[in-house]
Amino acid sequence: MSAFARGFRLSTELVAGVVVGALIGWLLDRWLGISPWGLIVFLLFGFTAGVLNVMRAAGIVRDRQL
Amino acid sequence: MAVDPIEQFQIHNLFPVVTVGHTEIAFTNSAAFMLAAVVGITAFLLIGTAKRSLVPTRLQSAAEIAYEFVATTVHSTAGSEGMKFFPFVFTLFMFILTVNMIGLIPYTFSVTSHIIVTAALAITVFLTVLIYGLIRHGFHFFNLFVPKGVPIYILPLIVFIEILSFISRPISHSVRLFANMLAGHITLQVFASFIILMGTGLGAVGWAGGVLPFGMIVILFALETLVAFLQAYVFAVLACIYLNDAIHPGH
Numbered sequence: 001m002s003a004f005a006r007g008f009r010l011s012t013e014l015v016a017g018v019v020v021g022a023l024i025g026w027l028l029d030r031w032l033g034i035s036p037w038g039l040i041v042f043l044l045f046g047f048t049a050g051v052l053n054v055m056r057a058a059g060i061v062r063d064r065q066l
Numbered sequence: 067m068a069v070d071p072i073e074q075f076q077i078h079n080l081f082p083v084v085t086v087g088h089t090e091i092a093f094t095n096s097a098a099f100m101l102a103a104v105v106g107i108t109a110f111l112l113i114g115t116a117k118r119s120l121v122p123t124r125l126q127s128a129a130e131i132a133y134e135f136v137a138t139t140v141h142s143t144a145g146s147e148g149m150k151f152f153p154f155v156f157t158l159f160m161f162i163l164t165v166n167m168i169g170l171i172p173y174t175f176s177v178t179s180h181i182i183v184t185a186a187l188a189i190t191v192f193l194t195v196l197i198y199g200l201i202r203h204g205f206h207f208f209n210l211f212v213p214k215g216v217p218i219y220i221l222p223l224i225v226f227i228e229i230l231s232f233i234s235r236p237i238s239h240s241v242r243l244f245a246n247m248l249a250g251h252i253t254l255q256v257f258a259s260f261i262i263l264m265g266t267g268l269g270a271v272g273w274a275g276g277v278l279p280f281g282m283i284v285i286l287f288a289l290e291t292l293v294a295f296l297q298a299y300v301f302a303v304l305a306c307i308y309l310n311d312a313i314h315p316g317h
Binding site: 002004005008009012013015016017019020021024045046048049050052053056 | 226227228230231233234235237238241242245246292293296297300
């Protein structure tokens with residue numbers, strides 16, 4: 001895999017985690033009327049998931065070993 | 067003359083097919099290029115494998131190389147059990163590769179520069195992993211979200227993050243392919259419009275100076291050809307990695 005493809009892979013992994021967290025948080029806010037707490041909490045979780053994705057993709061963390 | 071770099075991605079209705087409710091479903095230029103890709107791949111493989119000669123013709127060895135390439139990829143990432151998904155991965159790889167390559171030809175339409183197409187492909191992979199994993203392993207499939215050796219008091223948090231990470235897969239999977247193709251085609255168009263702008267703005271000096279952006283286009287085009295192949299490969303490899311989770315969860 002070229003360096004360009006690798007870099008692109010890592011950045012999308014991070015962004016995807018954050019986007020999923022933000023989306024779930026925003027939807028919970030709308031459904032439960034708990035704005036802005038859903039967004040705050042889930043954005044943080046999403047960021048964590050994104051970092052986990054990146055570490056997996058980069059091979060720093062072996063898959064399924066956290 | 068300003069050149070709109072987004073114009074190349076516009077969808078045109080060629081002819082209407084069916085109307086569902088108030089929504090007209092039409093055969094678009096995007097669908098036409100997808101159909102062209104499918105017909106092209108089918109013809110390539112059928113003609114390539116028709117003779118089955120011991121000393122292959124050029125077309126036959128090309129078909130064999132395509133098979134060998136994907137088969138090695140699937141085997142090395144998802145193991146011999148993963149080979150049952152070979153037809154699926156081969157279809158994904160050939161479709162994306164062909165569509166990307168067709169999109170490189172000037173005046174054609176690049177199907178994978180629309181996120182709805184790449185998202186549909188990524189969601190297909192995602193659902194295949196989910197459904198196959200659940201059928202094959204039942205409840206044990208959820209071991210995927212429970213890493214070994216984690217203290218019990220932080221386990222709920224970890225499982226939660228693992229689930230988010232799993233949900234984010236189809237997003238990164240689809241955005242990667244879509245963004246690469248979109249960005250590449252916009253860059254090419256922008257550099258091409260520099261030539262026109264310089265030529266019409268500065269006259270003969272401008273046209274002569276247009277050699278510089280033209281040189282960039284040649285270089286970028288080589289890069290884009292690489293990206294078109296590489297992204298098809300990356301998409302297929304990631305599909306294999308995800309399918310591997312469905313075959314062996316809880317490693």
